[in-house]
Amino acid sequence: MSDSIAASPAASSGDYSADSASDKPVVIRSAADITQLVNRGAAKISDARIVIAIALGGVFLDAYDLGALAFGMKDITRQFGLTPSGAGFVASAITFGAIVGALFGGYLTDKIGRYRVFMADMFFFVIAALACAFAPNEWVLGGSRFVMGLGVGIDLPVAMAFLAEFSRLQGRGNKASRVAMWCPTWYAAISVSYLLVLLLYAVLPATHTDWLWRLILGFGAVPAILIILIRHRYMNESPVWAANQGDLQSAAAILRKSYNINAVVADDADKTPQVKVRKAAWRNYGTLLQGIYLRRTVLATVTAVASSFAYNAVAFGLPVILSSFLQQSMISTILFSLGLNLCFAFVGGLIAVRYVSKFGAWKMTYAGYACQLVAMIGLALVGRPADGGEAAISIAMLALFLFGQGFGPGSHTMTFASLSYPTSLRGMGVGFNQTLMRSSSTVSLFLFPVLSAALGTGVFWVIALAPLAGLIVLTAIRWEPSGYDVDAEDFDVPVPRH
Structure with a gap:
């Protein structure tokens, strides 16, 4: 793949390199x-790395808020007297909001710019987090989680645009590795929520454990306020x-x-957009399904939907799996969940960041889905562990699933979504991807309590269909976005591959 596009003489005549003097x-x-x-x-x-860090801060908020209820659903269900369907409503409200947010966020990111959208959506996190913490009933809680989901949905397209557009094409800190950083950031946020649960569980009186979920949800306002405070200096x-x-x-x-x-x-610069550059319009969503973008969109969408369905079912159900299927105490459940996320999902994400430029997003995603398929089949075959040996196998399968998610689809579905489209389509490309991905999350989060109650461990056979679908579409479509200068497509410039 070429690492640059055809340049005008001014930019290609040796005026600039990464080591050149800043005053030249x-x-x-x-x-x-x-x-x-x-x-x-x-x-x-350069401040570019700080901009990247702030954008990743938005991703941190997304993950924290999406995963914050994992340990609180039992208390919420008991406190508000929820049925399985009611629990599904509360759990899925945030992802339903994210569907709407992603659809509009992708359009606005391309229409009014990355900066304005990012600055505005931080306020969703502050207001919604505080509203959740003081929710008097399930309707207020579900509505607040919906508003929080709007912020999550709006944030992902703009965060991915920042990661792609403030990074170099190849070498250290390249676009593919920077975009993949969203994955370990996500798992770091999940781990922080687990650590916070552990801390609060240890210090709260036994008679006030119903405060646990309120404090965890309310804490989500803290990092959002910090981002708001530092945004004007660097963003x-x-x-x-x-x-x-x-x-x-x-x-x-x-x-x-x-x-x-x-x-x-x-003085004689062409100050108008290049002839092929598209102005943001709702019809651009249709462009994603035409020409060279159709195959890329199909690949990015199917892998994202499959990844989201499987991961949300397993990640959200992880505390339930560990506490119910493996008969662990609350403390053991928290520690096991934290350990599995840090040692396998988080480490897998770091591996993705380090090696995507070497192996490519396609190969790593394929390998990740293969690991997940094996893990789901293993969990389904073991069923409810009858002894310590079977319990160890089940934990190993959960670890394999999370590790495969970390270095595979968890990292690179966003690589496909962000780097398959040039700047003029990137916001809407990620927004379209996230709309369908969050739809999958909503279905997964709503159905898991119901299917788990009806099927028990047989639910893992259903979840196994997701990585299988990912493997099928990857086999059918071989598209590698890593190292490819997709922005050149905005300027009618041929982009050769190796």
């Missing part, structure tokens, strides 16, 4: 020049998006501030 002028003549400079890598002294619009809107002056200013590149727009 770089002449900008087109939006393609801005893309090239970002693809080559930031200067050594900037994506220079690639600004350039694609025809605003080369703003794009150059962002390069100067975030990348420490002395970018100067030429």
